[in-house]
Amino acid sequence: MTDLARLQEWMQAVVTHPGEIGEALSAAPALRAEQAIRPSPTLSPAERLAIYQGMYPLRMEEALRSDYPGLAHLVGDDAFAALVRAYVAAWPSRSYTLNRLGDHLPEFLRSGGGGLRRPDLLADLATLERAVSEVFDAEETPSLTEAEIAAVAPEAWAEAVLEPIAALRLLELRYPVGLWLDAIRAEGDEHRHPKLSRRDSRLVVYRRNYAVYREELEKPAHALLADLLAGRTLAEALEAALGRPRAPQPERLTGWFRQWASAGLFRAVRFP
Secondary structure, eight states, X not given: OHHHHHHHHHHHHHHTXXXXXXXXXXXXXXXXXXXXXXXXXSOOHHHHHHHHHHHHHHHHHHHHHHHOHHHXXXXXXXXXXXXXXXXXXXXOOOSSSGGGTTTTHHHHHHTTTTOOSOHHHHHHHHHHHHHHHHHHHSOOOOOOOHHHHHTSOGGGGGGOEEEEOSXXXXXXXXXXXXXXXXHHHSSSOGGGSOOOOSOOEEEEEEEETTEEEEEEOOHHHHHHHHHHHTTOOHHHHHXXXXXSTTOOOHHHHHHHHHHHHHTTOEEEEEOO
């Protein structure tokens, strides 16, 4: 087992090294290529290793492109490939699944990683695409049924705490990046792509019946839903909403609550 672990560590060091294969082998002196890899009829051990080393960055790019297609489209192929190389060097894969590889890409972009223009815009787009990916992969949890909602006595709702489904994310962004995703998924040419100027955008992203949805929220609706997801009772959340500047009418607040319950955003009602 010690020999196997040594071989695995050496192989990983060689395959993930960003330089040429000769540099990679020099940087991983624990073994020589001839000790671990047999030659083929046409390739030396180093040449066989070079195939895997060359495929590694392409595999990382492929995985991140599948999670961030809008970001890749916005920055272009060459810039995205360079971004992936810089990101993987800072945040290498630490999981058995590549689904987790891009978890830190939004914060990497926001800190200026990759050296791209408009890092805040790119970070917002990555944040939205990360949320979509997380919601798609999240655990399936059943939503509250109409019968379960009807079983709660009207006078009890004030003290109710609503537990959200697992496949739900609430976002507050500085750019309307959802418009970009809508545009590149619609038919049309490059000239139809929107110009993404600074404008606050509040979104709820959720999965229902194996489909992912995202909806733009008004500021009061976003604040109300945030309070509910934070575990405040319905009465506390409504009171806070009514106490904010330009508070909407109570009918609108309860209407939003009914809409979210109907959309299946909650899985349980509990009473502290």
